Amino acid sequence: MALLSCRHVCFAYESSHVCENIDFEINEGDYLCIVGENGAGKSTLIKGLLGLKAPCSGKIIRSPELRGNEIGYLPQQTSTQSDFPAGVFEVVLSGCLNSLGPRPFYRKKDRDKALSSLEKLGILNLKDCCYRELSGGQQQRVLLARALCSTKKLLLLDEPFAGLDPLVTADLYSLIEHINRDMGISVIMVSHDIKGVVKYASHILHLKTVQIFFGKTEDYLKSDIGSRFLGGQADD
Amino acid sequence: MIELIKGMFSFNFMVRAILVGVPVALCAALLGVSLVLKRYSMIGDGLSHFGFGVLSVAVALNLAPLAFSIPIMILAAFALLRIRESSKIKGDAATAIISTGSLAVGIMAISLSTGINADVYSYMFGSILAMSKGDVWLSLCLSSLVLILFIVCYNRIFAITFDEAFAQATGTRTNLYNFLIAISTAITIVLGMRMIGTLLISALIVFPALSAMRICKRFKNVVICAAVISVICLLSGLVISYALATPTGASIVVVNIIFFIAFSLAGFIKSRVN
Incomplete structure (x- = not known):
């Protein structure tokens, strides 16, 4: 059974939908990256996965192993x-x-x-x-x-590389890989760093208010959306 | 000096002032660390001004000041937190509205009943003579309650102060603890405001925490250091107030300022040396 699965999930703030029809699952040992532009609903989805925001429709199912809030969370750094x-x-x-x-x-x-x-x-x-x-x-x-x-099972990382220089970022990537491979902890990560992400992640979830891609990283690289997004980033 | 202190203790009102003051100073310092770090110090300020309004209305209506103020202040603490969360009116603006508004209502209540007199002065700047025997007991009970609550919830308070998002995500009921902190703050302010003065009581919340943060690097040390500073400042303030016949609250706050400057200097020198 999947550790965590979303079935046709929608989130809304005061009647305007921020993300719609999210449908994916994460199994033990997966390394899932959530990508997409600003305002694509990534942070909202993270809140939903943590149980801090209830979906307005659809279902988020946690496996029994994740009961008792056994999710490790790395929030974005705050100024305080x-x-x-x-x-x-x-x-x-x-x-x-x-x-x-x-x-x-x-x-x-x-x-x-x-x-x-x-x-x-x-x-x-x-x-x-x-x-x-x-x-x-x-x-x-x-x-x-x-x-x-x-946590023993699942780690949720919200923009862990924000504000870090490339060397430190590379260090942190290999650390996260170590946690994922050697400790057997599944990882869900939100990141803007699409190039790094496709190198390490096993699965990709691409959001643009609606879910436009979910699947293995290899398939993402071959897909239209994936190659356009990667190409677009390269032009920056 | 010893003669002076001996003389102080020969007065019952001084003993009462110490019995009320020390626990209030302790509570204020402990809560203050969390409030300052959470950027909630304005809530302390808003509550203390609100306390002036409530106290004036209580006296105008001939009600027991403490028994009347405590429940109303707790409600106000709830309201201030709620306003911060809803963010239709920003927190600082909301606090300003409540501060000035309740000051005005309080002054209206006084002028329509007894007229502006010495009482108003003592509400604003504190009076060492204000504590009755009943007040002492009530203060001791409530402040020990706040202290116990703080110690029992210490680890949770650290977690929500350092990183509310993480605490909430891992199942800590952050709203509950935020309300506990706000309620404790309200109680501490009510207990201390007649002795320290409604305009000055929030200094007891802010100063010890800020002084301690100049030199301490661990949360636990900051908390302990703030508590010690706060009690020392209170006691020396009381001595000064007794010796020079100055208002209690102002004397205590002045000592706090001196401590703050001294600790800032110490912190500066320490960082230079390292």
């Missing part, structure tokens, strides 16, 4: 965080919040989980650093470690 006084470990630990239930405080188990996800991403040495003093790429790694704390 840039001057926020927080330790790296504090931030990563907050990813364990969804497994606490009604308990008010973290257990040893949660601290260990936070440490191990820092280790998996190779940033154990940043544990005692101050979050706001890190570089953009390091901050993204920390947030990725936090997301790993809250």
Whole structure:
């Protein structure tokens, strides 16, 4: 059974539809990229997948393994965080919040989980650093470690490369690939970087208010839409 | 100095002022860290001005000030948060409307009943003599409630303060905690406003948090540091107020300003050294 599937889903804000007739599914081990121009409804779809916005029609079905909000999420960076006084470990630990239930405080188990996800991403040495003093790429790694704390199955990344330079972007790509391949965590990612995306992703979902493509990356490259979108980007 | 402090404690009103002041200062500092970082400090300001209106109306109608103000202030805190979310009127403009509006209503209520007098002055700038025995008990109970709530929810409060989108996505009920913070703020402001003054109480929320942020790099340290600063400032403010016969609220805020400047300097030097 699919981890997450959308069946004819529509989203609307105050009666105007922002995305319509979305129909796709993601299975274990998939690496799905959602592409499309600004205002194509990508962010709205992410909100829907996280259960923060109810679809106005259609259905989003989560497999039983994803119950209890077991989705790791990497939101777009907000301006507040840039001057926020927080330790790296504090931030990563907050990813364990969804497994606490009604308990008010973290257990040893949660601290260990936070440490191990820092280790998996190779940033154990940043544990005692101050979050706001890190570089953009390091901050993204920390947030990725936090997301790993809250999931075993599925990671949702919203524009993880925004504001990063090409070298750091490449680093982050291989890190995400590592998470996907070696840890067996499925990935759904929204990105503007179409060239990078087709290199790494196994599936592509192209939105333009309506869904205009969903399928394997190879098929996307052969399709009309895919080659036009890729070509268009090259002209920029 | 010791003589002075001994003298202070020989007055019952000073003991009451300390019993009310210390827990209020603690609560204000803890909540303040979250409010400042969430860019919600204007809510504290709006609520304190609103408190002036409510207090004046309560006195004009001959009602018990605290018992009347607390529920109304909690409603106002709800309303302010809601307005921020709906964003038809932007948050800062909405706060300005509520601040000035309730100030005007309060002044009208006073002039139509008792007339502008010494009471108005003490509402605005605080009075050390304001606390009765009943107030002390009510304050102690409510502020310990706020403190316990803050400690129990500490990890959630950190999560929603740092990244509300993530907290919400991973199943934290962010609205619930936002309301808890707003309600706690309302209660803290009501408890403190007659001693500190409605115009100055929001300084207790903002200053300790900002001072602590100059030098601390971890959220937990900021919270602890802000709490300590806040209590020290309150106590030294009370001593100054007693010794120089200055208004309590203003004395406390002045000490807070001195701390803020000192911590800013320390933070600046620290960043230069590293």
